[in-house]
Amino acid sequence: xxxxxxxxxxxxxxxxxxxxxxxxxxxxxxxxxxxxxxxxxxxxxxxxxxxxxxxxxxxxxxxxxxxxxxxxxxxxxxxxxxxxxxxxxxxxxxxxxxxxxxxx
Numbered sequence: 001x002x003x004x005x006x007x008x009x010x011x012x013x014x015x016x017x018x019x020x021x022x023x024x025x026x027x028x029x030x031x032x033x034x035x036x037x038x039x040x041x042x043x044x045x046x047x048x049x050x051x052x053x054x055x056x057x058x059x060x061x062x063x064x065x066x067x068x069x070x071x072x073x074x075x076x077x078x079x080x081x082x083x084x085x086x087x088x089x090x091x092x093x094x095x096x097x098x099x100x101x102x103x104x
Contacts, residue, residue: 002050004029007066008036009045009059016047016066030056 004023007016019036023029026048033046037058045060049067057065 002026002029004055005049005067006033006036007047007049007061008043009047009061009066010040011042011044016045026050026055033058 001022001024004021004026006019006021006029008019010017021029021032023032029048029050033048033056037043037046043059045058045062047057047061047066048055052067054065054067057063
């Protein structure tokens, strides 16, 4: 399994929401990025990075990058997810952001 960083450009957040998931290959990561983009109308872009290198970008990330700004360096705490847990984690992240005073 390979570890991929997904950066979701969400209209409800000031900066991209980061999701860490383990996938079998880059093709599966691209498919999952398309699923994330289609999941909610507020998702306007998804970028996929692996080991600090861009794999693909969809939507608003088709022409710009967030990964290249050092975001993959792991400065923030990440939850380790498998592909099966990612959907449940996205629901928890949305609930956390909805009820957080600071929007973190």
